[in-house]
Amino acid sequence: MNPSKNPIYLDNAATTRCDPRVVEAMFPYFSEKFGNAGSRNHRFGWEAEDAIEQAREQCAAVIGAQAKEVVFTSGATESNNLAVKGAAEIYARAPQGQRGRGHIVTVAHEHKAVLDPVHRLEREGFDATFISPPPDGVITAAMVEAAIRPDTILVSVMWANNELGTINEVPEIGRLCHSKEIIFHTDATQWVGKMPTNVEADCIDLLSWSAHKIYGPKGVGGLYVRRRKPRVRLEALQDGGGQERGMRSGTHNVTGIVGFGKACELCRDEADAERPRLLALRTKLERELTSRLDVTQVNGHATRRIPGTANISFAFVEGESLMMGVREIACSSGSACTSASLEPSYVLKSLGIGDEMAHSSLRLSMGRWTTAEEIDRAISLIEGAVNHLRKLSPLYDLHKEGVDISKIVWQTH
Amino acid sequence: MAYSTKVIDHYENPRNVGSFGTSKEVASRKDIGIGIVGAPECGDVMQLQIRVNDQGVIEDAKFKCFGCGSAIASSSLATEWIKGKSVDEALTIRNTQIVEELSLPPVKIHCSVLAEDSIRGAIEDWKKKSGSAAAPSAVGHNA
Numbered sequence: 001m002n003p004s005k006n007p008i009y010l011d012n013a014a015t016t017r018c019d020p021r022v023v024e025a026m027f028p029y030f031s032e033k034f035g036n037a038g039s040r041n042h043r044f045g046w047e048a049e050d051a052i053e054q055a056r057e058q059c060a061a062v063i064g065a066q067a068k069e070v071v072f073t074s075g076a077t078e079s080n081n082l083a084v085k086g087a088a089e090i091y092a093r094a095p096q097g098q099r100g101r102g103h104i105v106t107v108a109h110e111h112k113a114v115l116d117p118v119h120r121l122e123r124e125g126f127d128a129t130f131i132s133p134p135p136d137g138v139i140t141a142a143m144v145e146a147a148i149r150p151d152t153i154l155v156s157v158m159w160a161n162n163e164l165g166t167i168n169e170v171p172e173i174g175r176l177c178h179s180k181e182i183i184f185h186t187d188a189t190q191w192v193g194k195m196p197t198n199v200e201a202d203c204i205d206l207l208s209w210s211a212h213k214i215y216g217p218k219g220v221g222g223l224y225v226r227r228r229k230p231r232v233r234l235e236a237l238q239d240g241g242g243q244e245r246g247m248r249s250g251t252h253n254v255t256g257i258v259g260f261g262k263a264c265e266l267c268r269d270e271a272d273a274e275r276p277r278l279l280a281l282r283t284k285l286e287r288e289l290t291s292r293l294d295v296t297q298v299n300g301h302a303t304r305r306i307p308g309t310a311n312i313s314f315a316f317v318e319g320e321s322l323m324m325g326v327r328e329i330a331c332s333s334g335s336a337c338t339s340a341s342l343e344p345s346y347v348l349k350s351l352g353i354g355d356e357m358a359h360s361s362l363r364l365s366m367g368r369w370t371t372a373e374e375i376d377r378a379i380s381l382i383e384g385a386v387n388h389l390r391k392l393s394p395l396y397d398l399h400k401e402g403v404d405i406s407k408i409v410w411q412t413h
Numbered sequence: 414m415a416y417s418t419k420v421i422d423h424y425e426n427p428r429n430v431g432s433f434g435t436s437k438e439v440a441s442r443k444d445i446g447i448g449i450v451g452a453p454e455c456g457d458v459m460q461l462q463i464r465v466n467d468q469g470v471i472e473d474a475k476f477k478c479f480g481c482g483s484a485i486a487s488s489s490l491a492t493e494w495i496k497g498k499s500v501d502e503a504l505t506i507r508n509t510q511i512v513e514e515l516s517l518p519p520v521k522i523h524c525s526v527l528a529e530d531s532i533r534g535a536i537e538d539w540k541k542k543s544g545s546a547a548a549p550s551a552v553g554h555n556a
């Protein structure tokens with residue numbers, strides 16, 4: 001295989017390149033300033049503690065929180081687990097071992113890092129409602145309100161969807177939860193650092209985010225835990241030295257946390273200018289591909305999406321073979337062949353997009369270093385590959401002949 | 414996952430792509446057998462068409478495939494292998510030979526099974542249409 005010397009990275013929703021300014025900020029904390037922030041009686045410890053508290057300020061600032069409200073974790077998966085399981089245990093209406101411990105509202109196309117903790121809670125005596133998204137993928141406050149019951153203790157709705165980029169009605173859902181005194185958690189991994197965030201104005205109690213999605217290092221993230229109105233409490237998932245107000249024991253990942261802080265600071269300074277640039281790139285990508293290629297659709301709401309993420313289905317072309325045809329482009333697909341489970345994307349399926357369109361999808365996500373030239377090149381590469389594969393596609397022929405493929409009875413395996 | 418050079422070659426230069434006419438045109442042709450296997454919702458559909466002469470020799474074969482690179486390569490390879498063979502010889506082709514030739518990893522064995530099934534399906538169809546000896550019984554796999 002011989003991918004081009006200059007691959008085009010369009011998988012920024014999976015992870016981002018760590019910004020060199022972030023790496024520079026982290027560097028001294030590997031070897032020179034190596035102290036443990038828990039060492040309270042010498043300068044090495046103080047140095048580490050100072051660095052962590054500075055990072056906590058930087059992280060809090062990007063979400064409009066107080067520094068004390070930020071808990072450092074290993075990433076958004078841990079933050080989501082801590083938020084969902086930690087809050088359910090504290091606000092449970094019945095002790096462990098009993099049924100009827102309380103009701104949780106979440107959404108069918110959340111990330112697995114929320115869905116699987118909720119499934120575990122169901123096995124442990126909690127009830128859950130998984131809201132089915134509408135075809136545009138946007139969860140509204142009205143949908144959440146309809147799902148809430150008198151025994152609802154927690155609502156968890158992501159801010160922006162990782163596969164589609166669609167934006168849920170988070171401030172409205174937050175206000176609804178506050179009016180009903182229900183704890184509200186949002187997985188904001190795809191949102192924070194790109195979009196304006198204010199946990200006060202947006203009525204959020206718990207918010208998860210991650211460094212590596214916003215040009216920081218992997219292995220570090222944050223959980224915002226509201227301290228007043230209401231003061232949110234969590235049951236820790238791991239016990240030990242009592243770091244992070246007892247909510248997350250374990251020696252601090254000082255280098256990672258310093259990098260996370262720097263990454264948040266850069267996003268705070270630069271995201272406002274970045275948004276229109278990314279939106280212009282995405283608009284061009286979507287407009288060109290849907291006009292040059294027939295039976296091609298953008299998945300999710302037409303406009304209510306974060307600027308950098310596009311999810312496009314090219315009917316009658318299978319996603320993995322399409323990725324093979326555009327090997328210079330690094331991207332993702334909803335095709336079963338690209339997933340560990342060999343199932344097509346449950347996110348696309350939950351929107352009522354047929355399995356065959358899920359198999360035919362690409363997620364193209366742009367970021368800080370994506371250039372207009374790269375988008376132009378990506379458009380022509382994708383156009384070429386789709387045309388190549390449609391020449392091979394028996395389904396495209398049937399479509400051209402006017403046969404309704406959904407009416408054919410297939411011999412399935 | 415990394416693809417073998419042979420898979421990439423078949424993907425980039427697929428052999429014998431096409432058909433002997435639209436689905437309507439070929440439906441009535443007695444010398445043509447069609448095998449269509451898989452389903453769009455499973456992410457792969459293979460269509461193999463064979464043109465068979467009076468001596469029962471596959472004179473030409475054409476394929477179309479909706480599926481991953483390994484599925485495209487398996488069906489492209491199948492057309493190469495069956496061209497010029499008698500239908501009886503073609504029926505001896507096993508998916509394991511395709512796996513070996515293309516160095517398919519275990520998760521892609523499914524693609525080779527589809528290719529074998531499409532050969533059997535096309536021959537069965539030809540036998541039925543041409544009134545040749547009874548079609549072979551149930552399609553078997555070596556997955």
